[in-house]
Amino acid sequence: MEIFRKEASGMRGNEKTDVSLFAVYKGMRVEFISHKTQKTKESLSGFNLRKMSKGRAITFLGLLALLFSLSECRPINNLPQTFTSFKVKNTTQSVGRGCSYTVEIVTSCSSPRSTSDEISLVFGDAYENEVYIHRLNDPYSSTFDRCSQDTFDISNGPCVNDICYLYVKRSGYDGWKPETITVYGYSTRTITFTYNHFVPDDVWYGFDFCDYSSSAVSASSSTA
Numbered sequence: 001m002e003i004f005r006k007e008a009s010g011m012r013g014n015e016k017t018d019v020s021l022f023a024v025y026k027g028m029r030v031e032f033i034s035h036k037t038q039k040t041k042e043s044l045s046g047f048n049l050r051k052m053s054k055g056r057a058i059t060f061l062g063l064l065a066l067l068f069s070l071s072e073c074r075p076i077n078n079l080p081q082t083f084t085s086f087k088v089k090n091t092t093q094s095v096g097r098g099c100s101y102t103v104e105i106v107t108s109c110s111s112p113r114s115t116s117d118e119i120s121l122v123f124g125d126a127y128e129n130e131v132y133i134h135r136l137n138d139p140y141s142s143t144f145d146r147c148s149q150d151t152f153d154i155s156n157g158p159c160v161n162d163i164c165y166l167y168v169k170r171s172g173y174d175g176w177k178p179e180t181i182t183v184y185g186y187s188t189r190t191i192t193f194t195y196n197h198f199v200p201d202d203v204w205y206g207f208d209f210c211d212y213s214s215s216a217v218s219a220s221s222s223t224a
Contacts, residue, residue: 080195083167083204088122089130099159101131101185102151108177108196109147117172119144119199123183125161126210144176163191167206170199 103121116139124130136152137143143150163183170176176199182192199205 078207078209080193080197080206081208082200083206083208086167086204088132089124089128098155099157099185099187101154101157101160101183101188103154104180104182104184105136105144105150105152106179106181107144107146107148107150108179111144111146111177111198112175114142114145115172115174115176117170117174117176119176120169120171121166121181122204123160123163123166125188126164126212127161129158129160131157131160144178159187160185161188163188164210165206165208166191166193167204167208168199169202169204171202175199 115137117137119136120132120134121136122130122132131154133152133154137150142148163185166181166183168178168181177197178195178199180192180194182190184190193207195206
């Protein structure tokens with residue numbers, strides 16, 4: 001996979017840094033837009049909770065919980081697992097259907113300050129539709145720095161229905177601790193996977209909530 005620097009601007013220190021990259025992998029275009037922001041404990045969606053009274057803060061959080069439950073975003077809160085037997089499917093034939101996705105990755109503030117480790121990503125549905133990116137990060141672009149939020153736009157990829165599994169794999173010596181990974185797509189509902197754990201070295205690590213039995217029944221009925 002080749003990674004091309006599209007544009008880069010920013011300063012060291014406390015100033016904001018914007019980096020945009022794109023990569024082409026097996027016909028898929030992956031565009032990386034990095035917005036380095038320092039997370040704080042005071043702000044949430046533009047509100048300052050520290051200055052709220054206790055009653056107003058509880059009401060505000062209750063309203064947020066209600067709105068979140070009514071939205072289409074499906075959070076996954078179970079602990080991530082290792083999947084040693086997982087093998088990436090051959091997705092060459094499904095590339096070119098024109099499905100696009102946005103992947104938003106938040107790195108924990110307890111992650112190493114920076115990482116040059118190779119980070120791979122794969123997600124898919126119960127019907128063997130799968131999106132696989134061999135390497136998300138450019139080791140020279142400050143991707144996945146501590147307390148950062150990195151966004152990747154994937155175009156011309158395989159079309160996935162409802163995403164029910166997502167894994168990441170890390171290869172290197174620096175270490176990396178993602179906080180959340182959210183996937184948006186036209187053909188799939190938004191879903192957020194909560195990690196908050198260090199990714200072990202050289203093994204697929206994440207979540208699998210697919211109902212493969214229902215997908216098998218659906219496939220057999222369609223061929224009947």
